[in-house]
Amino acid sequence: MNSRRTFLATAALSVPALAGAASGAGNLANNPAFKDCPRANGGPNAHRFPQVIVQDQHKQKAWFYEQLINNKLVLINFTSVKSEKRYPIIGNLVRVQDMLADRLGDDVNMYTISTDPYHDTPEALQQLAESHGAQWKFLTGQPDDIREILHAFGVHGSINGLTWIGNEKTGRWLSKASRQHPLFIAEAVARLSIGRHHKPFLVDLHSV
């Protein structure tokens, strides 16, 4: 696993002064059985996420938590070019994209994280996205870093059927099946929204 310093050196990225690795790295460091990873900083669940850099299908680089999640309303799902052939989810999520309409890219951010960073180059992901008309970010990166991200979401293996919807303004997260009816995924976004976009439901399923 690359440390943040290695990144800065190799990627020669100019990133505004981000705080260093989170606390907790020290107390287990002497035990070789424990593997440790610098944690992100900032919002309510920052410590759950690794401090790593990812790259989207347009080769834009970003700090995963601090630039893509912190203080944002996000939908995150997992697949790869190969996995999508065996367990397709993008088509359903494109229907969610259509329901989110103008909010996507404005106050709602959607990310697909590659479960196969060894093979999923930005070019390959761009092709995957465009073939479905998906307009959100498809993220890949250093395999070790992507593994830490997948680990943070409990994703094991290349196929995973969960979409996480989270609002890091409030720290509230929930999961929906990526193949769930898109209405209920869009509804989760509406429920976790605050302010004028908040809606407790899109379809009222209350009794009576």
Place this chain on the structure above:
Amino acid sequence: MTIKRRQILKAGAAALTTPAIFGGAMLSKTAQAQLCRPTGIRSPGTEPDSPPVTPFTEPLFIPDALSPVNPASLTTPPDPNRHQRFDEFQPIKYYEQRITEGYWNYHSELTQLTPNQSGSLAWMYNGSTPGETLVARYGEPVFVRRYNDLPTADQIQMPIGYPAISTHLHNAHTASESDGYPMDFAEPGQFWDHHYAMMYARNDPNEALASLWYHDHMIDFTATNVYAGLSGMAIFYDHIDSGDENDKHPHALRLPGNMRFGGAPGSANGYDISLILHDVRFDSSGNPAYNVFDTDGHLGDLITVNRKVMPYLNVERRKYRFRIYDGGPSRFYELQLGDGDPFFIISNDGNLLEEPVEATSIVLGPANRQDVIIDFSRYSPGQTVEFFNVMEQINGQGPSGRRLDGPSRMNVMQFRIIDSNVEDNSQIPDFMRKLPPINLNEVVAEREWVFDHDMGLWTVNGSFMDPTIISAAPRQGTAEIWHFRNAGSSWAHPCHVHFEEFQVLEWNGKKPTGVLRSRKDVATLGPNDHAKVFYRFDDFVGRYVIHCHNNVHEDNAMMLRWDITPG
């Protein structure tokens, strides 16, 4: 779907060769470390431990009984049209509960760590967690209005959970609209009305329920909302199980009773005491900590009883009835007295057995309940005896299969025997409540529910929660055989069905014995387990759910809707 005999035999054989979840040795510390994950994620080995607290210094909290309100004081009158059979079961008792965010003293040493020493953050019913106990009697219908007075999501302090509520009275024979269906939620500023008919299922007194609990059931947020504090107990009494150990009624069971009455000074002031267990992990500022991204389940490292960390209870030298609940979210328990002495189990999932079962431990999965009678007359004043948990669990999936012993046992609570010479008119009856008859000729259908893990999803029959899909629609007035099957080889699933109870016909191909000969609402399925059970569907119609009561699995899709349709 019908199960072939061969499949059943196969499942039965597998269960016999699978190592039992009891027995075996501890995993070595080195091996545990190898299994550990990076800091802050997933495994209990790396999730920060709670701050250290001294066991058995906090007195047990015993919630009051919920006090009735004058129905005229309800700002909006109850709407009979919202409830099935409301006119037939007109409420006799009315209650109100307000759900708020506040501070709770889980343990004075944790409270010391909190800002201003105000206590740990908690969501509460009428200012306490567990909420006040709903004490009800058969034949006295109940109306409860629950107000959501939580702040909105952008204002709340509790780091987890979502401030919309749907309150499920677990195992009550309740019409769908009062059942706490996950979509029947109230947002902050709203309320929801619950009508409990307090009728026996099928008007059969042998269907009486005794130890129930209410807890939040908000769609996607059940685990976290309950963890935040939204649970409480309920007790249903009738003419046999009356709560009065001096009852002159010829059929009265005279179990240890007199809840909140009598007793020597310094005692618990009552002999019928509910104990709900939640395992909680606290952060360095004394607030509940929880990793929402760990879909295996959540394990706390401190056991709370009635939301006090490892409390103590002064007891008199006599018999007590303890109603013991596993409040979850994901921990399984095997509870034992420190001296290994026996006690009597009198209920399973809160329903009286036909005959008491003598045992030295009870096993509970999330949402299971058992009532036990412990006789403290064998102890001397000044003695103490502890309740320990000896079930090892190293992640949220289920028990590891090993048993804790010696100092590795988890402290649950302590009983302190006080000097007293109280009268004990309670008894341990030879026979309690007959099980309702099972007539297999009434069975019109068989269904199978397979609990599995697939593509990172917790699934039932390969599917996941969608409130618009009706996965089964039994007709009112019919009986069915249901099969619950755990397809996993490493995890356990406490499978819970709302509204009706079942009786086990076969568990891994064997007839039930002991505490399994009972009416149950949670089938705690170990790896590869198969339970074949008998159901009847009567009295109310509407939407209900079947789900895994490892609430973390439930929130990650392991729930399906099923309906009772008019017969």
